Amino acid sequence: MPIFLGPQSIVTPMQLVFVQFMTGLASAASLFLVASGLSIIFGVTRIVNFAHGAFYMLGAYVAYTLTEQLSGAIGFWFALLAAAVIVAALGCLLEMVLLRRIYHAPELFQLLATFGVTLMVEDLVLLIWGPEDLVGPRAPGMSGAVVMFGKYIPTYDLFLIALGPIVLVALWLLFHRTRWGVLVRAATHDRGMVAALGINQKWLFTGVFALGVFLAAIGGALQIPRDAVNHSMDLSIIVEAFVVVVIGGLGSTTGAFLAAILVSELNAFGILVFPKISLVLVFLVMAVVLVVRPWGFFGKPQPPQATAVGNTVRPWRPLNRTELTIAGGVVLVIALLPFVLGNYALTIGSEILIFTLFAASLHLLMTVGGLASFGHAAYFGLGAYGAAFAATAFGMPMVVAILAGPVLAAFGAAIVGWFAVSLSGVYFAMLTLAFAQIVWSIAFQWVDVTGGDNGILGIWPDAFASSPSGFFWMTLAFAVPALALLQMVIFSPFGFALRATRDSELRSESIGIDRKRTQWVAFVVAGAVAGLGGALFAFLKGSVFPDFMSISVSIDGLVMVLLGGIETVLGPIVGAIVFKALSIWLISQTDYSKLVLGLAIIAMVVAFPKGIVGTLADWRAKFDARRARKLAGGVATAAVAATVLGGVVGTATGTLTDAAATDTSHRNVAHRNASHQEIDR
Amino acid sequence: MTRLLEVENLSKSYAGVQAVKGVSFGLDRGEILALIGPNGAGKSTCFNMLNGQIRPDSGAIRIDGDPTLGLPPRAVWRKGVGRTFQITATFGSMTVRENVQVALLSHTKALRRFWGYGGAADIAEADRLLALVGMEIHADRAAAELAYGDLKRLELAIALANEPKLLLMDEPTAGMAPKERIELMRLTAEIARREGIGVLFTEHDMDVVFEHADRMMVLSRGVLIAEGPPTEVRRDPQVQAIYLGEGLVYDSRHQDAPASGSTAQEAH
Numbered sequence: 023m024p025i026f027l028g029p030q031s032i033v034t035p036m037q038l039v040f041v042q043f044m045t046g047l048a049s050a051a052s053l054f055l056v057a058s059g060l061s062i063i064f065g066v067t068r069i070v071n072f073a074h075g076a077f078y079m080l081g082a083y084v085a086y087t088l089t090e091q092l093s094g095a096i097g098f099w100f101a102l103l104a105a106a107v108i109v110a111a112l113g114c115l116l117e118m119v120l121l122r123r124i125y126h127a128p129e130l131f132q133l134l135a136t137f138g139v140t141l142m143v144e145d146l147v148l149l150i151w152g153p154e155d156l157v158g159p160r161a162p163g164m165s166g167a168v169v170m171f172g173k174y175i176p177t178y179d180l181f182l183i184a185l186g187p188i189v190l191v192a193l194w195l196l197f198h199r200t201r202w203g204v205l206v207r208a209a210t211h212d213r214g215m216v217a218a219l220g221i222n223q224k225w226l227f228t229g230v231f232a233l234g235v236f237l238a239a240i241g242g243a244l245q246i247p248r249d250a251v252n253h254s255m256d257l258s259i260i261v262e263a264f265v266v267v268v269i270g271g272l273g274s275t276t277g278a279f280l281a282a283i284l285v286s287e288l289n290a291f292g293i294l295v296f297p298k299i300s301l302v303l304v305f306l307v308m309a310v311v312l313v314v315r316p317w318g319f320f321g322k323p324q325p326p327q328a329t330a331v332g333n334t335v336r337p338w339r340p341l342n343r344t345e346l347t348i349a350g351g352v353v354l355v356i357a358l359l360p361f362v363l364g365n366y367a368l369t370i371g372s373e374i375l376i377f378t379l380f381a382a383s384l385h386l387l388m389t390v391g392g393l394a395s396f397g398h399a400a401y402f403g404l405g406a407y408g409a410a411f412a413a414t415a416f417g418m419p420m421v422v423a424i425l426a427g428p429v430l431a432a433f434g435a436a437i438v439g440w441f442a443v444s445l446s447g448v449y450f451a452m453l454t455l456a457f458a459q460i461v462w463s464i465a466f467q468w469v470d471v472t473g474g475d476n477g478i479l480g481i482w483p484d485a486f487a488s489s490p491s492g493f494f495w496m497t498l499a500f501a502v503p504a505l506a507l508l509q510m511v512i513f514s515p516f517g518f519a520l521r522a523t524r525d526s527e528l529r530s531e532s533i534g535i536d537r538k539r540t541q542w543v544a545f546v547v548a549g550a551v552a553g554l555g556g557a558l559f560a561f562l563k564g565s566v567f568p569d570f571m572s573i574s575v576s577i578d579g580l581v582m583v584l585l586g587g588i589e590t591v592l593g594p595i596v597g598a599i600v601f602k603a604l605s606i607w608l609i610s611q612t613d614y615s616k617l618v619l620g621l622a623i624i625a626m627v628v629a630f631p632k633g634i635v636g637t638l639a640d641w642r643a644k645f646d647a648r649r650a651r652k653l654a655g656g657v658a659t660a661a662v663a664a665t666v667l668g669g670v671v672g673t674a675t676g677t678l679t680d681a682a683a684t685d686t687s688h689r690n691v692a693h694r695n696a697s698h699q700e701i702d703r
Numbered sequence: 704m705t706r707l708l709e710v711e712n713l714s715k716s717y718a719g720v721q722a723v724k725g726v727s728f729g730l731d732r733g734e735i736l737a738l739i740g741p742n743g744a745g746k747s748t749c750f751n752m753l754n755g756q757i758r759p760d761s762g763a764i765r766i767d768g769d770p771t772l773g774l775p776p777r778a779v780w781r782k783g784v785g786r787t788f789q790i791t792a793t794f795g796s797m798t799v800r801e802n803v804q805v806a807l808l809s810h811t812k813a814l815r816r817f818w819g820y821g822g823a824a825d826i827a828e829a830d831r832l833l834a835l836v837g838m839e840i841h842a843d844r845a846a847a848e849l850a851y852g853d854l855k856r857l858e859l860a861i862a863l864a865n866e867p868k869l870l871l872m873d874e875p876t877a878g879m880a881p882k883e884r885i886e887l888m889r890l891t892a893e894i895a896r897r898e899g900i901g902v903l904f905t906e907h908d909m910d911v912v913f914e915h916a917d918r919m920m921v922l923s924r925g926v927l928i929a930e931g932p933p934t935e936v937r938r939d940p941q942v943q944a945i946y947l948g949e950g951l952v953y954d955s956r957h958q959d960a961p962a963s964g965s966t967a968q969e970a971h
Contacts (some may be wrong), residue, residue: 337796337797337801337845339822340820340822382854385744510817510818511817514815514819514820514821515808515813515815515816515819515824516815516816516817516821517821518801518804518808518822519808519809519814519815519864520807521794521796522794522805524796525790525793525794525795525796526793526795528788529793529794529861530794531775531777532754532756532776532777532788532792533777533778533780533805533806533809533861533865534777534778534780534781534809534810534865535777535805535814535862536777540814589796636910
C-alpha cells in the first residue's frame, strides 16, 4: 500500500543532494560558533582551549534545564541566551582562577590544564544531569518545515543557516568597528605592544575568553532542538572545531566560517558518497590542507614559540655507574615482584610497563625533539594491530608477532612523519592528531580486515607467557631493553642533534644538521617503540580494538610525560607508572575518577609544572646548594646528598632526579653561588 | 687562483621592494671585510643570501670556486662557512661545551650515530675552541644562563668548529661592552690571519671597523656605494653623508686617544 509522504515520496538525486547540502549548512552554524570562539581565544591569548567542547556541552545542558523551567517563545529564546551567558560567566571564572596563572607556561601545559577542565566537566555533567540523553523542546514557531525543491527542510535548520553569516558579520563589526574589538586585534598582533600602550591586558584577555566561551555555549544551546543532549558531545565537537580552526587558519573568523561549511558538508556528503571512508574524509582533507598550506586558508605563519627552555634548565647527563647500579637494582626488584604480587596486580603491572614504553617513546618526540604529537596512540594501535594480524591471519608465533607490531608502527610513522616534520607547534600537534584519527577510522570502518568496532579477538600468548607472572616477565624483558635503547638514543650523537633542532632550528641548520631528516628519524623510532608497547598490549588483552588509538590514549600519553616532568630524562617512566596506577586505582575507588583526575592534572600544572621528577630535581638542587654552602669546598660530600631524600624510596628517586640534573656543572654553579655569597659578606 | 668568496650581481626583492640590488664583491683568504650601512640597507639580507637562508632572485655566489647559490644553510656550512647571528642562536638546554661538541660532531658527520655518549665526544677539541674564545671557565654551564657577550663568544667557538674557510659574522659585537668588543674582534682577526680564514662582518661600531677591517664596503638602499680600505672609504663624501655623518668625530678623537673605546657617531 503506497503511503502518502507528500513531496518527500519521490526523491530525485538532485533533491537528495540539496537536502544533504542544507543539512550540512545547518550543522555548520554551530560548528562555526564553537570554532570561531576557539579561534578568537587562540588569536589573543595563544591558548589552545581544549575545554571549549566542554563549554559547548555545558551550554546545551544549561539551556536544556532552563527551557524546562521557562515556557513560551520568549522563555525558550531567553533560556538559550541565558544559558550562554551563565556558561560565559563560568568561562570568566576559569580564566581568572586558572588560566591567568599559566599564560606564560608552555602551550602544552595550557592544553593540558584545559583538558583537565574537560575531564572534570564530563563528570560534573554526569553528577548533575545523569547519564541519560536528554531531549530538549522544539524551537517555538520553528518546529515545522518549509518545502523547498519539493523537499521538507526544517524551519529551524533554515534559521541556523541564516545565523551563521549573521554571526560572522556581527563579529566582523565587533572587531573592526568598536574600540574593544580594535584593541583585541591589536593584541592578536602584538600583545607586548598593547600592554606597553597602557591597556589593561588582564581584562582584555578575560573579555576575549568570555566572548569565545559565549560563542561555544550558544553553539551548544542552539543544538538542543536538533539533537539529544549527551555527555560525549564535548569531545566530538572539540575535535571537529580543531579541524575547522586549523583548516581555516588559527585566529581567523572568516577562515573558521568557510572551514566550518567545508567540514560540515564533507560530513553530510561523506556518508552519502563514500560511506566506507566517511569518518576519514574530514581528517584526510585537513591533512591535505596542512601539507599544502601549513597555516590553513587564512592563517599566517606563527612566530617561533617562546620555548620552554628557561634559565632553570639543567643540562642532561646520562646515569653514572652508581646510578646504573641502582637502576639495575630497581629492575631486579621489579623482576622479583611475581613472587610477591597476585595475578591481578601482575596484570596491572604488565599494563603499567607497557605504558612506560608508550610514554617514553612520546617523550623522545616531545621533550627531546620538541614535537608534541597529539596522535601518538596511532603507533601504539598500529603496533597492536600489526601483532594481531601476524598472530591471527598469518599464524606467527607470539614473539615474532610482537616484533611485527613495531614494524607496522614504524612504517606508519615513517609516512606520517614525512609530512608532519614540515610543521611545528600547534600545527604539528593537529596534523599528528588528524593522522591518528585517519588510522583510527580505518580500523573502525575497514570491517573486513580489522573487524571494525568488534576488533580482533583471540590473540593469546604462548604457553610460557600465559600466566600473569610469565607475561609480566616477558613484558619486562621487552620493556627494559627498549627503555634502555631510548636512553641510549637520547644521549647518543643523534640525540644531541635532535635536541639541537629543538633548541634552535636556525643554529642547527647553520651547523649542518638536517632538521627535517633528524626529526623524521626520531618520529620513526618513537613510533616503533610505541608499536612495541601496542603489540604487548594486544597479547595482554587478548584482543585489539580501534579504541587503542583513540584520542584519549594519545592524551593519556601527554599527561604521563608532563606528569613525570617535561624537562627531565626519566620523567616519562615515573609519569607513566604514577598516572597509570593512579587512574586504575581511581576507577576502582570512585565512579567519578575523571573529576579527581582532572583536578589532579590542573593542580599539577599550576603547582608542579616541572612534574614529579623535575620538582624532585629542584628540591635536590636546593638541598645540594645548602649543603655546599655549609661544607665549603666539600665536593665529595655533595655526592652524599644524592641519596638523602629519605630511605630506600629516596635512593630510587635520587637516581631519577640525578639523570635530570647535571652533577658536576650544577654543583659547580652551586659552589660558585656559595662562594659569591661569601665574598659578598 | 680563485678568490675565497666571489659574489656577483646579487639581487633580492621583497614584495616589490628591492632590498639588495646587483651587489658584487670578493673576499680573500685571511682578509677581514666589513660591511656597513644604515639600518634597512640590506646588510642582513646579503648575509642571509650568502649562507643560504634566503634565496636570491638572481646573481652568483662562489666559495672557493664552488657555486653555492640555492643550497640550504646546512650545505653551505659543509662548504666551510661558519656563521654567527645578530640575535644569538645557541642550544640553550645544553652546556657550553656540548654546544661546541654538537658542531664538532656534525663536522665529522657523526651526528647520525645512535650509540655512544655525545657528551664524551671531542672534549679536547671543544675545550681548545672554548679556550680560544676565552670561554673555558663556562664550559659546564647551560648556554641558557650565559650573559649576552658570552653567547657571542660561544657562537664564535661554534662557528670555528668546522675549520671554516669563511666566517660570516652578523653584528658580532652588538650588545657587548666596549672593551669586550675590541677584545672579541682582536681575537677574531688574530685567528683569521693565522688560519687564513676570510671574515665578512657587519658592524655599527666604527671603532671596531676601523680598528680591524682590512677593507670595508658601504651598502645603502641595497646598493654598494663605496668599497676600499677604511681610511679611504671614511673620506668618501657620499659615505659621510649617508652613514658616517659629517663631523668626522672618529678622526679627531682617534688621533687624540687611539684606543679610547668609545663609539663613533652612528647615523641611523
